[in-house]
Amino acid sequence: MTEILTFNGDDVERYASHLQDVARAVAAGHLGTAQQLLAPIAGEVWVGKLSANTRQSAADVLAKPAARIRRISDDRLRAQVFIRDGxxxxxxxxxxxPRSILVALHDLFPAELPYDRHYGRGKVHPVFWALAPEADHILAHSRGGANDLENLTTLHAxxxxQKSDAEVAPIPRYGGLESWDGLTSYYSALIVAGAGQVRPRYHRDWSRRLSPS
Ligand SMILES: [Zn+2]
Structure with a gap:
């Protein structure tokens, strides 16, 4: 286990590239190769703080899916926000x-990519913080912001x-001209390779929501 206290924009891109290579290898049927490709980031766990001064930590929010879902009511809408924002x-x-695709990778490689649905400190690989998106209100829901596509935007967890968090370095803005689909084109391959046996309904539902149509 390697404890990770901080990451920056370069790390975000490095993690994304690693996981893209891993997903590609799984889709090609090379699970052993995929596992080797994971080696440089295998077994990392997040022990940093991401919201030292906010009234409610992100971990608390994520640990209470019911509360979160009440605010951003439906998963299909969240998926549409991610798709629209590329x-x-x-x-x-x-x-x-998307978190569900990271979970699928965890289901295939649980030791390499630790995951805990309550985001327990030291139990989750940093990719779940660095790469998983949230659909966040542009105008806060508490100030009357609507729960619709126009008022929601894609933000990394x-x-x-991290606005009020001094421990996490600001993530620089990337141009992002190369095409990117959030690894959704590999999702069914990850499900077939074994993730679908671990959480059949969860992955079936999310792959349906995330498929372009
Ligand atoms: Zn971000």
């Missing part, structure tokens, strides 16, 4: 990978919570 964070411009 699976990029609108704050830093960096690549994002980390970018969504």
């Amino acid at each position: 699976f990029r964070c609108t704050s830093c411009g960096g690549r994002a990978i 980390s970018c969504n919570t």
Whole structure:
């Protein structure tokens, strides 16, 4: 286990590139190669703080899916926000990978990519903070912002919570001209390779929401 306290924009892109290579290898049927490709980032766990001064930490929010879902009511809408924004964070411009796809990679490689649905400190690989997007209100829901596509934007979980956090370096803005689909084109291959046996309904539902149509 390697404890990770901080990451920056270069790390976000490095993680995205690693996972893209891993997903590509899985889709090609090379699980052993995929596991080797994961080696440089295998077993990392996040032990940093992302929201030291906010009234509620992101981990708390993520640990209470019911509360989160009440605000951003439906998963289909969240998926549409990510698709519209090209699976990029609108704050830093960096690549994002939907949490369900990161979970699928965890299901295939649990030791290499630790995951805990309550985001317990030291139990989750930093990619879940660095790459997973949230659909966040542009005008806060509490100030009357609507729960619709126009008022929602894609933000990394980390970018969504780091405003008041001195421990996380600002993530630089990336141009992001190369095409990127959040690894959604590999999702069915990850499901077939074994993730679908671990969480059949979860992955079936999310792959449906994330497929372009
Ligand atoms: Zn970001």
